Amino acid sequence: MQHLIKHQPSFALLQVQLGPSETLMAEAGSMVARSHAIAMEVKLNAGRNAGFFGKLKAVFIALIRKLIGGETFLVNHFSGPSGGQVWVAPALSGDILHLPLAGQRMLLSAGSYLASAGEVDMKMRWGGLRALLAKEGAFFIEVSGSGSLFATSYGAIQQVNVNGTYIVDNGHLVGFDSSLDFNIRSAGGGLMGLFASGEGLVCEFKGQGRVFIQTRNASALVDWLSPMLPG
Amino acid sequence: MKQEIVNNPDFAALRVVFDAPGEQVIAESGAMLARDTAIEMKTSLQSGIGAAMKRKLLGGESLFQNTFTATAPGQSLWLAPAAEGSIQCIELQPGMELFLQSGAYLASTPGVELDTKWQGAKGFFAKGLFLLKAKGAGLLWFSSYGAMHAVDIGASYAGYIVDNTHMVAFTQGLSYDVQKVGGLKSLFFSGEGLVCNFRGQGRLWMQTRNPSSLVSFLHPFRRVQSKS
Amino acid sequence: MQINLLYQPSQALAQCWLQPGESVLAESGAMVGMTPNVQMQTQSGGMLKGLKRMFGGESFFRNTFLAEGGGGEVLFAPALCGDMAVLDCGARQWNIQNSAYVASTMGVDVHTKAGGMRGFFSGAGLFMLESAGQGQIVIGAYGALEAIQVNGDLVIDTGHIAAWESTLTYSVGKSGSGWIASWLSGEGLVCHFQGQGIVYLQSRNTAEYGGAIGPMLPPRKN
Numbered sequence: 001m002q003h004l005i006k007h008q009p010s011f012a013l014l015q016v017q018l019g020p021s022e023t024l025m026a027e028a029g030s031m032v033a034r035s036h037a038i039a040m041e042v043k044l045n046a047g048r049n050a051g052f053f054g055k056l057k058a059v060f061i062a063l064i065r066k067l068i069g070g071e072t073f074l075v076n077h078f079s080g081p082s083g084g085q086v087w088v089a090p091a092l093s094g095d096i097l098h099l100p101l102a103g104q105r106m107l108l109s110a111g112s113y114l115a116s117a118g119e120v121d122m123k124m125r126w127g128g129l130r131a132l133l134a135k136e137g138a139f140f141i142e143v144s145g146s147g148s149l150f151a152t153s154y155g156a157i158q159q160v161n162v163n164g165t166y167i168v169d170n171g172h173l174v175g176f177d178s179s180l181d182f183n184i185r186s187a188g189g190g191l192m193g194l195f196a197s198g199e200g201l202v203c204e205f206k207g208q209g210r211v212f213i214q215t216r217n218a219s220a221l222v223d224w225l226s227p228m229l230p231g
Numbered sequence: 232m233k234q235e236i237v238n239n240p241d242f243a244a245l246r247v248v249f250d251a252p253g254e255q256v257i258a259e260s261g262a263m264l265a266r267d268t269a270i271e272m273k274t275s276l277q278s279g280i281g282a283a284m285k286r287k288l289l290g291g292e293s294l295f296q297n298t299f300t301a302t303a304p305g306q307s308l309w310l311a312p313a314a315e316g317s318i319q320c321i322e323l324q325p326g327m328e329l330f331l332q333s334g335a336y337l338a339s340t341p342g343v344e345l346d347t348k349w350q351g352a353k354g355f356f357a358k359g360l361f362l363l364k365a366k367g368a369g370l371l372w373f374s375s376y377g378a379m380h381a382v383d384i385g386a387s388y389a390g391y392i393v394d395n396t397h398m399v400a401f402t403q404g405l406s407y408d409v410q411k412v413g414g415l416k417s418l419f420f421s422g423e424g425l426v427c428n429f430r431g432q433g434r435l436w437m438q439t440r441n442p443s444s445l446v447s448f449l450h451p452f453r454r455v456q457s458k459s
Numbered sequence: 460m461q462i463n464l465l466y467q468p469s470q471a472l473a474q475c476w477l478q479p480g481e482s483v484l485a486e487s488g489a490m491v492g493m494t495p496n497v498q499m500q501t502q503s504g505g506m507l508k509g510l511k512r513m514f515g516g517e518s519f520f521r522n523t524f525l526a527e528g529g530g531g532e533v534l535f536a537p538a539l540c541g542d543m544a545v546l547d548c549g550a551r552q553w554n555i556q557n558s559a560y561v562a563s564t565m566g567v568d569v570h571t572k573a574g575g576m577r578g579f580f581s582g583a584g585l586f587m588l589e590s591a592g593q594g595q596i597v598i599g600a601y602g603a604l605e606a607i608q609v610n611g612d613l614v615i616d617t618g619h620i621a622a623w624e625s626t627l628t629y630s631v632g633k634s635g636s637g638w639i640a641s642w643l644s645g646e647g648l649v650c651h652f653q654g655q656g657i658v659y660l661q662s663r664n665t666a667e668y669g670g671a672i673g674p675m676l677p678p679r680k681n
Contacts, residue, residue, distance in 0.1 A: 006603070006662075007468050007605075009241050010469030010540070011603040013662040029645025031646050032616055032660060033607070033616065034613075036612030036614055040634060040646065074645075076645075076646070091664070091670070092663075093663060093668070094242075095242075155311070156237070156244065158309070166268060167265060169265065172265065172311075188271065204268060213309065215238055215243070215311045218675065219675070222672070222675045226676065228446050229450070229677065229679070230446070240466050240470045315470075378465070378472065380466070380492075382492070389494075390494070390495045391492055391493075393492040394490055397492060437491060437492050439466055439470045439491060439536045440470060440540055444488065445538070445539065448538060448665070448669065451673075452669035453673050453674070453679040454676075455680075456678040457678075
C-alpha cells in the first residue's frame with residue numbers, strides 16, 4: 001500500500017494506492033472517490049479480538065454515535081482483487097496526520113480517526129469524570145497494534161515534544177503518546193481564569209512524549225459566528 | 232522573545248518562545264492553544280473597565296484579555312484566532328498607527344495601546360466597520376478570515392476599492408470613503424453591498440473570505456427553535 | 460484578461476487584470492476588491508435567464524466589471540474557504556456544479572442545464588451549468604481541487620464533484636451493495652464516470668461541513 005497526503009494543512013486529501021487484495025479501512029462517509037475496480041463494504045469496528053460481548057458493545061456504541069454524531073465505529077473496507085486507488089477526506093476543513101504504529105499505544109481525542117491499514121486495534125476509553133466537565137473529549141480512542149493510522153484534525157496539526165509538563169487547551173487536542181500522564185484542570189489564574197479567560201479547562205501532560213495539537217477548535221468557530229447569525 | 236507564525240494562510244498559529252522571565256504577551260480571550268505549564272496566565276479587563284466596555288461594544292473584541300508571563304527562559308506559548316485564516320505580525324514604533332477592523336485583534340506585547348476610533352455616521356452606515364486604533368511600541372498580531380492580501384496604495388496602486396466585509400487593516404496615511412458600487416439596482420441586487428474607496432499613502436490588508444457568506448451558508452443547517 | 464490565482468488551495472483569490480475597455484462577468488457577491496477605474500454593473504440578462512439561474516442555486520443577478528480609461532484589476536473569491544481553478548473553453552467544454560461558478564470572460568456562454576432525473580438524484584441539484592464558446596471560466600470549490608484524468612472508470616461521491624469535461628458520460632448510483640449498507644456506510648450516492656476526460660474533484664463536501672457545524676450553532680427561529 002502506498003499513500004500520499006495532498007493539500008495540507010487546510011483541505012488535506014488522502015490518496016491510497018492499494019495492491020491486490022490490500023484493504024484500507026476508513027471512517028464512514030469519508031470516501032471522496034475510488035477506482036471502479038475497488039469494492040466498498042461497511043463493517044463494524046469492534047477490534048480484532050472482540051468476542052460476542054465486545055461486538056454487541058460495538059453495535060450499541062455504533063448505533064448511538066450514528067444518532068448523536070461523531071465517529072460511528074462503522075468503518076468502510078475498501079479492497080479489490082487487482083487493487084486500485086481510493087481518495088479519503090474528513091468532513092471538516094483540516095489536516096491529516098500519518099502515524100505509523102509498531103506496537104506502541106496512542107490516545108486520540110474522539111473524532112480524530114480517519115482511516116487505517118494493517119493490524120490496528122481501536123478501543124473507546126472513558127476520559128474520567130473530570131473530562132465530562134470539558135466541552136470536548138469525554139471519550140478518547142485508544143489505538144495500538146501495528147500498521148498505519150491516519151488521524152484528522154480541525155485546523156493544522158502541530159507536534160509538541162513534551163519533556164516535563166505542558167498544557168493544551170482541551171478543544172485543541174488531537175492525540176498523544178500513552179507514555180504521557182495527563183490530567184484535566186483549569187487554565188490557571190484562579191476563578192477569573194476559569195470563567196472569564198475563555199480558556200476553560202485544559203489538559204496538563206507530564207512526562208516524555210509527543211502531543212499533537214490542532215490550530216483551530218470547532219467550538220471557537222461557533223462562538224465567533226454566533227453573534228453574526230440572523231434570528 | 233522569538234515569534235513564529237506557522238500554517239499561513241490556512242490555519243495560522245502563533246508560537247512565541249520567551250527569552251527571559253517577566254516577558255509578557257497579552258492575548259484575546261480564548262486564543263490559547265497550548266503553553267508551558269509554568270507560564271503564568273492572568274485574566275483581566277485590559278486597561279480598565281471603561282476602555283474594555285468601549286472595545287466590547289464598538290470594537291467587537293472581548294471584554295477580557297489574558298496576560299501570559301514567562302517565569303523562565305525557553306518557555307513557549309501557542310495562540311490562534313477562531314476563524315480559518317491568517318495571522319500577520321507588525322512591529323509598531325512610536326508615531327506609527329494601525330487601524331484594525333473589529334475582531335481582527337489577536338495579541339500584542341505590553342507596549343501596544345489599543346483604542347476604539349469612533350467612525351461617526353459614516354462608520355455606522357457601513358455596518359460593522361468599527362475600527363480599533365493601535366499605537367505605541369511593540370509587537371501586534373492581527374488575524375483574518377481567509378488569506379490576507381496586502382495592497383500598497385501610493386506605490387503600486389493609485390487607490391483601491393475593497394468590499395467592506397473584506398477589509399482587515401490599514402496604516403495611517405490612508406483615508407477612505409464608504410460608497411456603493413454601481414447604481415441603485417446594484418446596491419440591492421448585486422450582492423456587493425458597500426465598499427470602501429481608499430486613497431493616500433500606505434498599506435491596506437484585505438481578507439480573501441468574508442464571515443457573512445459563511446453565516447448565510449450555515450443558516451439553513453441550524454436547528455429550528457421549538458415553538459414552546 | 461489575465462488571471463493569477465493566489466493563496467491556493469485554502470483561501471484562493473483570483474486576481475484578474477483587464478485590458479482597457481475589457482469586461483468580466485462574475486457571480487454576485489464574488490468581488491473582494493478592485494482598482495477605482497473598474498465600473499460594476501448588475502444585470503440579470505433577462506428575466507427568464509435570471510430565474511433559471513436562481514433555480515440552479517445561483518443568484519438571479521450577475522455583475523459585469525468593466526475597466527475604463529486604462530487597465531484595471533478585480534479580485535474575486537468564492538463564498539466558502541477553498542480552491543479555485545481556471546477552465547479553458549473552446550477545444551474542451553465543461554459541466555460545472557452550479558455553486559462552483561465564480562466568473563467568466565465575455566466570449567464564454569455559461570448556461571443552466573437541467574440535469575434531468577439523474578441530476579435530481581445526485582443531490583447536486585436539479586440543474587448544473589454547461590459551457591459553450593471560447594474563453595475562460597473561473598470556478599471555486601469547497602476544499603482543494605484535484606484534477607483527475609479519467610481513463611475508463613471512476614467513482615466519485617456526488618458531494619465532491621466540482622466540474623467535469625463534457626466528453627465524459629456519467630450515471631448516479633448507490634455506493635454500497637444495498638440501500639441499508641449505503642446508509643450505514645455514510646457514503647450515500649456516487650457518480651460513476653466513464654470515458655476519457657478530466658474531472659475536478661473537491662476534497663471537501665459542503666453538505667458534510669454544514670451538517671457538522673450547523674447543529675452546533677444556536678437554533679434559528681424559522
